[in-house]
Amino acid sequence: MLTDVDRAHLRRCVELATEALDAGDEPFGSVLVGPDGTVRFEDRNRVAGGDATQHPEFAIARWAATHLSPGDRAASTVYTSGEHCPMCAAAHGWVGLGRIVYASSSAQLTGWLAELGVPPGPVRPLPVTEVAPGVAVDGPARGLDEQVRELHRRLHRG
Template sequence: MRQCRGKAGDLTLFGEAAVEQLLETLNPEPFYRDDAHYMERALAQARRAASVGEVPVGAVLVRDGSVVAEAHNLVETTPDALDHAEMLVLREGARSTHSWRLDGMTLYVTLEPCPMCAGAMALTRIARLVYGTPDPRKGAVDSVYDVLRHPANNHRVEVSSGLLSEPAARLLRDFFAGRRSRPA
């Protein structure tokens, strides 16, 4: 298990100091030419999520320069705790390709995946994950756990992290600040 510097309990969730501290601990793979374009699409999905009261996380699944699926969290809407943005695009990717193996695909997501989503990425055998901001509480790629690089996995996922992390973190900070300021 990989730990961030300091104690996650001492970090304000998605606060600037927490995000900066976690980003310093990452050893990201390089970004490619079109990565920012697809992450912008994921951010647009995250903004849609926030506009309907969902935690603002967006995801885009891409193969060979074509978008296979894009989605945002729907946990509150459906209501189904499994309807994270990543799970939705992985399911749609499997449906549209008629295969559970999503070889050669890249998943772009605004927030570091949780254990469930990271496990699904390993099982579906995506080639690459690009995420925006780390999750100091439930991150299962770099921050708290390291699901994708666990030695028991027979498939390795290339990980690039920190792309457009500030806009992704800002969306989350603003969303949760709004929730805390509402009367109970």
Template sequence: MTTHQEFMREAVRLAAANRDRGARPFGAVLVLDGEAVATGVNDIVHSHDPTTHAEMEAVRAAARKLGRPDLRGSVVYASGHPCPMCLAAMTMAGVQAVYYAFDNHDAAPYGMSSEAAYQALRLSLNPPPLPLTRVAVDLSAAQLYGPRAPRG
């Protein structure tokens, strides 16, 4: 069985790899019964689809893999704090908790915060609609969200 920290490391690894391929630095892992069922990365840059956030892609992939839209009992590990769209989709799918590495404050200096969407929708995260827990990772926000290092 993979540990809590390993699932988070995988979400951040997916995000960093996605950034390295020229996409937005977001990754997610959907876990059910202690096993990774599906992963997702933000594909907006390549798909031109504004709904292809990492969490949405993981939820979609898990529902397809399991053959059902009901993901009750699952947990999502996300590299960044989920936006309102992703949080709503996870809530509607039955995800029971979300763990994330970087919050909107960390992402804001890099133009990666979803706080404006929460404000525009007048949504409050106090209290959140499902448990949201920040998990420490061995990477800084600048390393993930900042400019990519040139390839040598």
């Protein structure tokens, strides 16, 4: 169940996703919140430069591995506009980050892209729990998921 604090962090993720889209990138944004409730790191998608691994969730995993203790990583929460792709879910699991909270699910995104006639990507969109089964996951967030849907519609329909 999502709290008001969760929804506030998810709104920031949607803002970051909007910033990414406005910069000519795919609309994804993520925030890492430490165990004390402090925002430790945030980023947006940066794949437009040609490196398809430049996802914000992957950047969070790399940052956390360098800057946080294993205990702090496990007690932290990653908020994101869209459920982690398998690459990012694996990085999350390997680094030992805690809970993931997302505004929209991979299943929702897959459906939206199919409706828009966008061909599937090169990696199957598995749920986080299939890639990193020990990670606690919450989402989607009603209302915010529709905002994310609109960002993807803008990306693919202009």
